[in-house]
Amino acid sequence: MIKSVQTNSLTVIDLFSGAGGMSLGFHLHPAFEIVAAFDGEFGKPSSGKGKLGCNETYRSNIPITPTAVDLAHIEDQEIEAIRAEILHGMDLDVLSACPPCTGFSRANPNNHLADDHRNSLVVRTEKWVRILRPNVLVMENARELLRGNFSHHFRELRKSLEFMGYQVHASVHMLNQFGLPQRRERALVIASKLPGGVKSLEDLWSGYRVKEAATTVHRCIASLPNIQAGEKLADDKFHISPSMNEDSIARLKAIPKNGGSWTDLRFQKNGEQLMTPAMKRYVEAEDFGSHPDVYGRMAWDRPAVTIKRECSHIGNGRYAHPEQDRLCSVREMALLQGFPMHFKFGGGSVSNMYRHIGDAVPPLISYQLAHVVHWIFTGKKPEIRDCVLPGTSLLPDDIQNMKHIRTGQLSLLEHQSERFEEQAAEKLVTLG
Structure with missing residues (x-):
């Protein structure tokens, strides 16, 4: 229509x-x-x-x-x-x-x-x-x-x-x-x-x-309930993460929480056994480029990496949850892309939902x-x-007026200068 x-x-x-x-x-x-x-x-x-x-x-x-x-x-x-x-x-x-x-x-x-x-x-x-x-x-x-x-x-x-x-x-x-x-x-x-x-x-x-804290992964998705790979939350059908094969789960479990990468497997016992053939080639060549983001975990205290169209697999980028052993859910990825919490998805498959998110403004x-x-x-x-769009992770109180910040900084500098002068005067009296 x-x-x-x-x-x-x-x-x-x-x-x-x-x-x-x-x-x-x-x-x-x-x-x-x-x-x-x-x-x-x-x-x-x-x-x-x-x-x-x-x-x-x-x-x-x-x-x-x-x-x-x-x-x-x-x-x-x-x-x-x-x-x-x-x-x-x-x-x-x-x-x-x-x-x-x-x-x-x-x-x-x-x-x-x-x-x-x-x-x-x-x-x-x-x-x-x-x-x-x-x-x-x-x-x-x-x-x-x-x-x-x-x-x-x-x-x-x-x-x-x-x-x-x-x-x-x-x-x-x-x-x-x-x-x-x-x-x-x-x-x-x-x-x-x-x-x-x-x-x-x-x-x-x-x-x-x-404020920098307003744009972190933690602010955006930490409050969502824990789910497993292949699980869908009963109260929000879009808080769903695709199932993964045993090799992918084992690999992800071995990757350090909160920002870890597959390159960390180099320093773990039996880590080489968890690497894909492509990973082993990068290690042998000692040339990683942007490849550490593949199978990487997001970090709580930083913004997410760029969410691209094919974000429906942990092998396509740093799209794994910071702590849980799974891909970030459709809902989590949508929130990181600035969609409000109430947004609904269609498209016939979970993979298409991820594509809708990555393609979107x-x-x-x-x-x-x-x-x-x-x-x-x-x-x-x-x-x-x-x-500020309601229902997103950004809040009105996250916005800082630079004029007020500069005024506060100047006041702090003036206070520090006055205190320095007082300390210098006290030292002169003591020396006298």
């Missing part, structure tokens, strides 16, 4: 909507209404179109059903029909376009050598902008969108946007800077043709910072983006504490 515009809310259309990570942030902001979403539901290359099942997850949390369509083959007349049928010929307020990052991401070493065909979807955003004429465009992707070997796709889009009168802000950030309990480096793009110009997350957070971040976009429309900057 696609909504026809009936309200005075600011209208939003979401391209490559996935599980709804970007849409959710705008849906939960009272000023916006999602009127359409589109996604081809592409799973693994071997599974083909429609197998990912992300549209089921989307409609379980947002009251529309995305249109299942391959956005690489949408033509102008089809977009013009969307403008006529949904927007009644009016201009769109906000367009979200988050093409797949798989072709840009440095996680695939081939992306430094070959230009993936999916990267051209960035440029195809131009036709949606040209026809729907949104006041604001938002885009999120891997950092290589702006800094990689094939960043010319974005430069071409930017040139088109600026020709159409948009002011464009594009930057790369570690998202734990904004409260996400995960070290996730992403490119964020906001373009506006409104008279007030463009604003950004940097503008929103100017003068503020998040973190809602904790998209909620902040929604406030930035509303600021662009109204000219009124929101209170930073109002930009």
Whole structure:
């Protein structure tokens, strides 16, 4: 179902909507209404179109059903029909376009050598902008969108946007800077043709910072009940961790708690017997690179590593629980990705649920983006504490005012200086 515009809310259309990570942030902001979403539901290359099942997850949390369509083959007349049928010929307020990052991401070493065909979807955003004429465009992707070997796709889009009168802000950030309990480096793009110009997350957070303790794995998931591999919590069917074979369980049990890696097996009795053939080759070559993260445990006192699409197996990254001998559950991984506690998942398999999480724009971040976009429309900057998404690990009290911190630091320095002067005077009196 696609909504026809009936309200005075600011209208939003979401391209490559996935599980709804970007849409959710705008849906939960009272000023916006999602009127359409589109996604081809592409799973693994071997599974083909429609197998990912992300549209089921989307409609379980947002009251529309995305249109299942391959956005690489949408033509102008089809977009013009969307403008006529949904927007009644009016201009769109906000367009979200988050093409797949798989072709840009440095996680695939081939992306430094070959230009993936999916990267051209960035440029195809131009036709949606040209026809729907949104006041604001938002885009999120891997950092290589702006800094990689094939960043010319974005430069071409930017040139088109600026020709159409948009002011464009594009930057790369570690998202734990904004409260996400995960070290996730992403490119964020906001373009506006409104008279007030463009604003950004940097503008929103100017003068503020998040307490480091607020972005740790411990803060985010330590309160969830213990479960075993292959077990599902009765009170939350998404607090489920896949079963593992005996070799994987034995290997994980031997890896030290709280941040340990398979490389620690080198120093344990019978540790070599637990290594896979690939691990033994890395040890022999003494060349580990990023491979220690494979079969690694998360650390309680640090943010999670980047949660990627294929996070449904401990052999794909540092996705094991800090203490329990299992993969982090769907619920735990979702919380680390900034989804609120009440979020529901579909998609036909637990593996697809993990893919929905890894592919998503973190809602904790998209909620902040929604406030930035509303600021662009109204000219009124929101209170930073109002930009915290309820149900996530970030709390309003986790936000620190840098001005107050600096004032406190200066007061401490002044106190220390005064005490030093007093001690010096006392010493002179004693010497006299």
